[in-house]
Amino acid sequence: MANQIQYQYKEDNLLKSEPNKYQEKDLKSEEMLVNLGPQHPSTHGVLRLEIVTDGEIIRDVVPHLGYLHRCFEKHAESLPYNQTIPYVDRMDYLTAMNSEHAWAMGVEKMLGITDKIPKRVEYIRVLVAELNRMASHFVAVGTYAMDIGAFTPFLWMMRDREHIQRLLEWASGARMLYNYIWVGGLFYDLPVGFEDRCQQFVDYLRPKLDELKRLVIDNKIFVERTANIGVLPLDLAINYGVTGPMLRGSGLRYDLRKVDGYSVYPEIDFDVPVGEGLVGTKGDCWDRTYVRVLEIHESLKIIEQCIQKLKGEHKRTRDFDPQALVPKKIRPKAQEIYTRAENPKGELGFYFRADGKSDVPFRCKARSCCYVNLSIISELSKGSMIADLIAILGSIDIVLGEVDR
């Protein structure tokens, strides 16, 4: 008897879940309320899309976020600046190096030591950040192909990403959450032989990228599923604050590495790829993926130039200490700054308020790219099919650690 009572349906059980924006009574007779659960592998269970559908056509999408509760800002406001770096890693766990770089640059700017950082440190930072950018784009393209229904590209991308993870593990000791870039320097110099091994990896990857292009980008099924889907006009993208490959996919050549020219990027020769609408309309899902693949090529270019500099002009010396400038105590004078950097997924910004009296920021806000990029999904998917919603969500390339706060 006890079991029967347990399995009885209680009406108010439903009320215990996060309330929907739409209720059954708001809907027209043909419409239906559907919950779309986790689809993209990086959204495992932490994003719910509430969809109002008419048959297979989507009328409205309401994203429900905030299931991770990592409390980044709360942590950042209770810890000294240098101790927050491990938490920055966990924001977008696929691009930890880039986020660390943005954080370190912001704190260095507050301390006024941006120009004093040794060139070798800067080149190593750019090298590891670009390696991480490629790893992120591998996941983006691989899992996107999996969203569309192909499994092989995912395995192939993961195989190549493994090499990057091993390289970064060799440098920092961790595979994903590195804590390698410190305020004022690095955790450690590159291990001996890293530059050669990195060059070998570049030579290995170049032909593999042609494989990737044939397997995914030029694939007829892939083109049919993504071209002319989720078209994002440029003015709408800017109005929604969308950045990164999504904005460039819509045809604007806007890259903070070029615009702000931070770190040593002005000394490096690379292009900013944009979507051109080769197979569909400019700014569709295919264009966004295409831009990511082209960016992997550009990252390879940057990495090769960094290796040349690190082996030539700024080569390893016996007395070089990457921690020489790392401050023992970080206490910036009272000020407010907003600092930003180009992450693989877009503009990562940090707002800092220092009160000049403590080592802990008075207020720290993270403007994360995934959070802002995701906000456009309702606009993009209205009027499309449910299957296309999966393609649109995948092409945004979100990591929920950064959507959450």
Place this chain on the structure above:
Amino acid sequence: MQFEDIINIIRQSCGDEVIQEVNELSSPKMIVINAEDLIQVAESLYSNESLFFDMLSCITGVDNGPEANTMEVIYNFYSIPFEHALMLKVVLPREKPVVASMVSIWKTADWHERETYDLLGIHFEGHPDLRRILLPADWEGHPLRKDYKHQEYYRGIKVEY
């Protein structure tokens, strides 16, 4: 365009008294305005052809604590074609923090303002859909306030485990 030019254009289009304070030490440089003038200034920032701040990068809410008894909302604007930046600050009373919503001009303000409302309890007047975004709808309090005390139990589950 220099910071002085931006200030001059704002003064020309919105009146001389609109800018309360100028802070050149922050990065990007900042102006402080009254909360009542926000929509007027924002509209001229967006539509003036020589300013053209088309990108609203970030909206930050700050709680200055019970002693100061004020809250602040800070906006970061960028102009993509002209490559200039501006930080804009509004100071609000802590008892009733209400400010006009920017959603009618920049759509990106939608989620930023919902987040600021969720975590700090600042209300945005004219926002089309001001609900909590990260926390559950029945959560008590706003966690980023300086005097925030979390509830002991949430739906029968101890919060501090």
